[in-house]
Amino acid sequence: MAKNTTIQKPTKVQQAQQHLDAAVTRLEKALTAKAGKQAPAPDDAEVIQLREENSKLADVNEQIAGRLDSVILRLRAAIRD
Numbered sequence: 001m002a003k004n005t006t007i008q009k010p011t012k013v014q015q016a017q018q019h020l021d022a023a024v025t026r027l028e029k030a031l032t033a034k035a036g037k038q039a040p041a042p043d044d045a046e047v048i049q050l051r052e053e054n055s056k057l058a059d060v061n062e063q064i065a066g067r068l069d070s071v072i073l074r075l076r077a078a079i080r081d
Contacts, residue, residue, distance in 0.1 A: 010018070042050070
């Protein structure tokens with residue numbers, strides 16, 4: 001007696017599951033690759049140095065802004081005259 005051996009297509013749900021599995025695999029590979037390329041975290045001394053530099057630059061920025069405001073006021077007064 002011969003057996004009926006027919007090949008069945010995967011259902012839409014099975015196809016969707018395969019696509020999802022493939023997508024998750026690609027994401028996992030991408031995350032693994034990204035984790036290997038991350039820069040090391042800065043140490044405490046570097047963070048302190050960067051914060052001090054940032055503070056100094058903020059002070060300089062404020063001084064320059066004040067000087068620019070003064071120049072703008074003088075220019076406006078000169079234009080009105």
